[in-house]
Amino acid sequence: MIMPHLYRNEKKYLLFLAALCLITPFLSALILGRSLLLGNETLFILHRLHLPLHPGWMVLPVLLGLLTIFLFHRLLKERINGGKLELWAASATFLLLLSPGFIRAFTTFSSISSIAFLGIITLLWSRKEEKSKLALAFLLCLTAVFLAILLHQPFLRGPFSLIHQGEIISDFSPWGGISIFTLLLAFLGLGIVWQERRHSANLYRSTSLILLFWGLFTVAFFFPQAQFLLLFPTAVLASRTLVFLFQRTWNRPLLKDFTIFVILLTVFISTLTFLKHYPLESPTQDELAALEWIKKNTPEQSIIFSSPEESYRILAFAQRTPLFLPHDPHRHQGVILTEHILNSSYTSTTFPLLEENNVSFIFITPALRSYLHPPGTEQPGLLSLFKNERFKLRHARNTVEVWEFTKEKKEEVLKKRRRS
Amino acid sequence: MKKTHLVLGIIFLVTITARLLLAFSLPNLTYDSYFHLRQVEHIRETGLPLYLDPLSYGGRELTFLPLFHYLAAFFSFFLPLPLVAKLFPNLCLASLTIISYLLALKITNKETPSLFAAGIAGFLPITFSTNIFSPFSFFLPLIFLIIYAFLRRNEERFFLMYLVLFLLASFTSPITIVLLLGFAIYALLLFLEQKPLPAEEGELMLASAFFFLWSQFLFFNKTLLQEGWRFIWQNIPPAIVADYFPHFSLPQAVLAVSAIPFLASCYVIYRSLFQTHHRELLLMVSVALAAVLMTFLPLLQFDHALSFFGIITAILFATIYGEGEQFLKKTKGALLSTWFPGIIFLLLAATTIVPAINTTLTQERPGASELELFSWLRDHTPPNSTILAPLQEGHLLTKFGKRRNIMDDQFSLVIDTGQRFQDITTLYTTPFKTEALSLLEKYDVKYLTLTPQARTHFNISQLPYLSPDCFRQVYSENDHHIYQRTCSLKQN
Numbered sequence: 088m089i090m091p092h093l094y095r096n097e098k099k100y101l102l103f104l105a106a107l108c109l110i111t112p113f114l115s116a117l118i119l120g121r122s123l124l125l126g127n128e129t130l131f132i133l134h135r136l137h138l139p140l141h142p143g144w145m146v147l148p149v150l151l152g153l154l155t156i157f158l159f160h161r162l163l164k165e166r167i168n169g170g171k172l173e174l175w176a177a178s179a180t181f182l183l184l185l186s187p188g189f190i191r192a193f194t195t196f197s198s199i200s201s202i203a204f205l206g207i208i209t210l211l212w213s214r215k216e217e218k219s220k221l222a223l224a225f226l227l228c229l230t231a232v233f234l235a236i237l238l239h240q241p242f243l244r245g246p247f248s249l250i251h252q253g254e255i256i257s258d259f260s261p262w263g264g265i266s267i268f269t270l271l272l273a274f275l276g277l278g279i280v281w282q283e284r285r286h287s288a289n290l291y292r293s294t295s296l297i298l299l300f301w302g303l304f305t306v307a308f309f310f311p312q313a314q315f316l317l318l319f320p321t322a323v324l325a326s327r328t329l330v331f332l333f334q335r336t337w338n339r340p341l342l343k344d345f346t347i348f349v350i351l352l353t354v355f356i357s358t359l360t361f362l363k364h365y366p367l368e369s370p371t372q373d374e375l376a377a378l379e380w381i382k383k384n385t386p387e388q389s390i391i392f393s394s395p396e397e398s399y400r401i402l403a404f405a406q407r408t409p410l411f412l413p414h415d416p417h418r419h420q421g422v423i424l425t426e427h428i429l430n431s432s433y434t435s436t437t438f439p440l441l442e443e444n445n446v447s448f449i450f451i452t453p454a455l456r457s458y459l460h461p462p463g464t465e466q467p468g469l470l471s472l473f474k475n476e477r478f479k480l481r482h483a484r485n486t487v488e489v490w491e492f493t494k495e496k497k498e499e500v501l502k503k504r505r506r507s
Numbered sequence: 508m509k510k511t512h513l514v515l516g517i518i519f520l521v522t523i524t525a526r527l528l529l530a531f532s533l534p535n536l537t538y539d540s541y542f543h544l545r546q547v548e549h550i551r552e553t554g555l556p557l558y559l560d561p562l563s564y565g566g567r568e569l570t571f572l573p574l575f576h577y578l579a580a581f582f583s584f585f586l587p588l589p590l591v592a593k594l595f596p597n598l599c600l601a602s603l604t605i606i607s608y609l610l611a612l613k614i615t616n617k618e619t620p621s622l623f624a625a626g627i628a629g630f631l632p633i634t635f636s637t638n639i640f641s642p643f644s645f646f647l648p649l650i651f652l653i654i655y656a657f658l659r660r661n662e663e664r665f666f667l668m669y670l671v672l673f674l675l676a677s678f679t680s681p682i683t684i685v686l687l688l689g690f691a692i693y694a695l696l697l698f699l700e701q702k703p704l705p706a707e708e709g710e711l712m713l714a715s716a717f718f719f720l721w722s723q724f725l726f727f728n729k730t731l732l733q734e735g736w737r738f739i740w741q742n743i744p745p746a747i748v749a750d751y752f753p754h755f756s757l758p759q760a761v762l763a764v765s766a767i768p769f770l771a772s773c774y775v776i777y778r779s780l781f782q783t784h785h786r787e788l789l790l791m792v793s794v795a796l797a798a799v800l801m802t803f804l805p806l807l808q809f810d811h812a813l814s815f816f817g818i819i820t821a822i823l824f825a826t827i828y829g830e831g832e833q834f835l836k837k838t839k840g841a842l843l844s845t846w847f848p849g850i851i852f853l854l855l856a857a858t859t860i861v862p863a864i865n866t867t868l869t870q871e872r873p874g875a876s877e878l879e880l881f882s883w884l885r886d887h888t889p890p891n892s893t894i895l896a897p898l899q900e901g902h903l904l905t906k907f908g909k910r911r912n913i914m915d916d917q918f919s920l921v922i923d924t925g926q927r928f929q930d931i932t933t934l935y936t937t938p939f940k941t942e943a944l945s946l947l948e949k950y951d952v953k954y955l956t957l958t959p960q961a962r963t964h965f966n967i968s969q970l971p972y973l974s975p976d977c978f979r980q981v982y983s984e985n986d987h988h989i990y991q992r993t994c995s996l997k998q999n
Contacts, residue, residue, distance in 0.1 A: 258728065259735040268720065338707045339666075346714040353721045360728050 097177045098160065105156040105184040108358070109149045112194050113142075115366040122369045126195025127247035127413070130403035133196070140403060145194065151204055152193025156184050158207045159319070165211070174333065179326035182272075185354055187257035187361035188264020188318050194365075199315045205230050246312040249395050249413055249422065255307050255314045257361050261368070264314045266357035268350065269325045273300065276324030279331050300324060370400050373487040374452055378404035380482045381489060385448055392441065392492075393450035394458070395425060401450065410444060429459060430468050437472055441492050448481075451488040511618040515608050515625055522629035523601040529864070530593040530637035535872045539916055540640035541902040543576060544592055550580040551588075562905040563912060564927070565893055565950065568920050570730050574678040575642035596644035597637055603818060604629040606651045611825035613658050614787045619848060620825035620832075627821035627855060633763035633813045635863035638870050646680040647814055653686065654794065658787055660711060673715055677722040682811060685801060687716050689794030696780070696789055730919050739806055742918040744928040747898075763810075763866075764817035765859040767851075771827040772820035788826065795819040873903055876985040877958055883982055884908035884989065888954055895934055895947070895955040897964055904956075913950050935961060938971040944996045954981070957988045 113123050123142035124130060133140055163176035183189055192200035209226060250262040256270065257263035277297060284293035300320040307314040329350065337343035370378070381391060382405045390408050391401045398409040411421025424440065431437040449469075459468045472478065473490060482489040536544070549557040556573045563569070582591045607628035611621035628634075634647065653676060656669035676683045690712040694704050724731070730738050740748070761769050772795070779785065779792045795816055802812035832847055881903045884894060893911040896904045901915025914927045921927075930946050934955075937943055947955075955978070957970060970978075973990060982989035 254735075258724065258731050259738075261732065268717075268724075271720070332713075337710055339710065342710055342714050346710075346717055349714070349717045349721050353717065353724060356721070356724060356728070360732070364732070 094174075094177075098157070101156060101160060101177065101180050101184065102153060104181070105153055106149075108184055108190050108362075109152050109193055111362050112190065112366050113145060115362065116369050119366055120372050121366060122375060124403075125366070125369055126191070126197070127399040128198070129196040130399040131247060131412075131414070134399075134403040134406075144196070148193045148196060148200070151200065152189070155193065155200070155204045155207060156180060158204075158211060159183060162207055162211050163323070174330050175326055178329045179322045182269055182325050182329075182354065183318060183322035185358045186265060186269065186318050186322065187358065187365070188315050190358070190361065191264060191365065192315050197315070199313065202230075203316060203319070247399065247414055249418075250311045252311065253308055254311050255317070258357055261364060262311065265318060265321055266354060268353040268357055269321055272325035272328040272350070273321040274324075276327035276331075279327050280324065296320060296323065368396075370404070371453075371487075373484045374400070375404060376484055377450065377482055377487045377489050381405040381407055381448065381450070384481070389447045390445050391448045391450050392425075392428065392444075392446040393452065394429075394455045395422065396454065397450055397452060407448075410446065428469060429455075432468055432471050434472060434475060437469065438477070438495075442494065446492055447494075449478075449490040449492060451486075451490065453486045456486060511622065514622055515605065518608075518622065518625050518629055519601060519604045522604050523597065525630075526597040526601055526635070526637045527594070529867045530597055533638055533867070533870070533872065534875065535878065536592060536638050536640050537636070537870055537872055538899050538902060540592070540638070541906040542915065542917060543579075543640050543642070544588070545902070545906045546571075546573070546576045547579045547583060547588065547592075550576055551583060560905070562910065563901070563915055563917060564921055565911045565913070568729075569917060570727055570919055571917075572642070572678050572680060572726055574675060575645045575680075578645065579640075592640045593638070596640055599645045599648050600634055601629065602648045603631075603634065603651065606648055606655060607818060607821050610651060610655050610658075610791075611822045613655065614785070614791070614822065615825050615829050617825070617829045620828040623828055623848075623851065623855070624821045624825040626852075627765065627768050627824060627859060628818055630859045630863045631814075631817045631821060632765060632859065632862035632866045633810060633817045635866045636870050637867050638872055642680050643682075643811060643814070646676065646682060647818070649676050649679065650683070650686055650815075651818060654790070657711070658790070660707065669711070673718070674722075677719050681723055681727075682807065683719055685797050685807065685815060686794060687712070687719060688797035688801065689790070690715070692796050692800075693790050693793035696793060697786075733920060733922075738919070742921065742924055744918070744925045746925065746928055746932075760813060760816070762862055763813045764820050765855070765862065767854055767858055768817075768820040768824040772823035775823040775826055788823070791819050791822060795823075871899075873900070873960070876987050877903065877960065878907055879984065880956060880958065880982065880987040880989065881907035884910050884954065884956075887981070892954060893950055893952045895931070895950075895952045897935065897961045898928065898931060899964070900956070900958065900960065913952070932965070935965040935967060935970065940972040940974060940977065941996065943970075943972045944977070944992075944994070947992055948996055953992050955990045955992065957990070959986050 112125060116123050116125065123145055124133070124140060125145070129144075130140075133144065138144065160176055160180040163179055191197075192203075205226070209230070212226065248262050250260070254260035255263050255265055256267050257265060258267045277300065280293045280296055284290050284297075300317075303313075303317040303320060307317040329347070332343070332347060332350075335343075378400060381389075381401070385391075385405075385407065387407070390410060391405065392410050393401060395411070395413055398412045401407055401409040402412070410425060411418060415421060424444065428437060428440050431440070451470075456470070459470050473480075477493050477495070479491045479493065480488060481491045546556050549555070550573070556569075556571070556576060558569050560567055560569055579588075579591055579595055582595055586594070604625040608621045608625035611624035612618065615621060649672060653669060653672045656665045656672055659665035660669055673683075676686075694709070694712070697704050727738065734742055775788070776792050776795065779788050798807060798812045798815035798819075801807035802809055828851065835847055877900070881896075881900075884892075884904070885908050888894070888908075888910060890909070891911070893913065894904055894908060896912055898914050898916060901912040904910055904912045905915070913931055914924070918924045930949070934943055934946050934952075946952075955970065962968060970990070977992065977994040978990045979993050980988060981991045
């Protein structure tokens, strides 16, 4: 009784679920008192386009996400199922909208999600009759122009976080976009599709899907910022497994129901775990207040030192230059430099590093403090140097602090030279 | 009562009696057992495991599967906990005799060889540690009981038994994955032999795999997120990884699982893979291969892998024994066939019982003086004190001293295990007072312990940097010392 009802209204339920998944991070952030501007790429794009940092902008990616889900579902139905309502299209869409990567992409300003959206439209319209081909050509041109502009910007290059190779699984890394369970289902789906390709009608389709999956998997492994694109074939293959398990006659029906229930449960739990920690990436009110203080009370050319995760917040909220940005081509050197500064407990090593890089302020957040001061230990590293007279506490609110690092005075430099 | 059942009962009784005699004659438990004991005590008091430990690593979060601890806590309401700590694990491991008999009987359909399997399983050297209180002692017989239920899954009660037992195993130890990997290897071997995997087997395996993944994710999602793939290696400091995943040693393996069953099972494994194709035997071989594979990767601790392998060799020995007896009857040595069981028994006893007892006697356990030292800390130091103790004694400090340690062997969710291990080593070996004081202040350590165990481990006779102006001896009994730090780096 439930299944026919779900079949008839699948579009509504899918869109509702998609809206729920996409709005939940903002609601969580609101309840936790954090900024609604989620994602480093959002901050970077708003800063680059000189747009005000207003949470109202976040409606755009959410709407794009809902449209993408709607079109993806339609694409699967028309392109693969010949217009018939089938479980496959619904389950693939269902798995896609629950993917952490999908939620992250459509709750931030993400260029790659826009590309994916355009790609889905292109695939949809390519099936239309002759008269629409003009529209298709226009869309393709627009896409080409858009890409041409983008390629000269870091939007596509990314990454906008310190994501490492292989970090594509959301359960193992906060930057991962694919649930391990969906990936597992997708691998099982590969086997099913491989079997199906033996039928000549499915040969082209099955082979294309397998090649697409492996190609994108390889790319995503080495360039995790591209993992979003892997979500689509993963969802399709994983849904193939789900449908196979559902439609197959089991020897023990109880075991079948139990297995499908557990599978769905694991996918849900994976998504819920992601939704639990995702809003925590957004800055707190104390951090926003500190960044606002930096913006109002520091010279414009100041370089602010903090953890790499704060870089885009410093750029967007404080309108100042961080030590480095994760999308910089030389980010590796920036990471090493940051680690040296954070872990050094000696003025003779830390001060030259800060001076050489013209760092004038240091932004300490609770996350950075926790990294520097693990439980059960006293303050090592950079924090222990703050007792030095060259550091002055300029702003503090709860555990968020802004320290000024003053340059050595000329007289003292001369004194040192005379001594040596 | 059937004669076979009587003999099996005797084997079980002899095994449990030997285990308990040794367990109660040797004082105390092994060092790592005290972590589990403390968890059981906490469950008794509060109903929940101690997931937020204020003493371990100076305060940290723990994640582990708690079913074993809940079971032990339940039994401790009927018996004193120190008694449960020795009785429960030994009963579980003694039950391997019965389980091995059932498995061997299912595979061979012969009673006498199955009795030999039971005897070997009961006195297997690798599992004959009588003073260990850990989930593995409950888990090992459980996993083999699951295999038995799987082999009889066509019977409704065994099918339900499989589901229940698998659920228990999933909430006892993540090592359940050895069974799932065994299933995968079994399916692969059938595929390579171009034999179809029975649909019911495939369905049960699939359901088990997904349930296991879900159950592990439920408990370890935070650990997975923080440590990623490294979670599999339990965040063990690189300096001591070799202690948990040592290089494979054939002589050690042979000694641990007993020579005769080891050699016999190697032949059976070879034959199962390349000649005869007995499905049930193939499944056992697959589980053995899974354990070996995981220890080579390394994903499974060496001693755990040997335990799996040992029980399976005991079961596989039953097949070769039966065939050996049949072969002997056809030869000119047929007269010897009446003596055959006796000869085999003597050979097995010689190669199994002595190494088993040796395993028991060489268990690393703290002495009474060591426990007294840590108990003294509880009564004579401020409650928030952090005490310096080697890694191995970390749980003794939290259990008996009720004080904070710098480190113990629960490494998950701790971000600086490598650094802490290095710091503890430095604190016991550095000759420089400044360096020692710096590290002592880093962890806010006010008291330092020095036991004969620590001396042996770090190869020292005394803490090199001790001086009367900075350290005061506050305890000294039977070569166990405690020193109080009375100065700081700034004063120096």
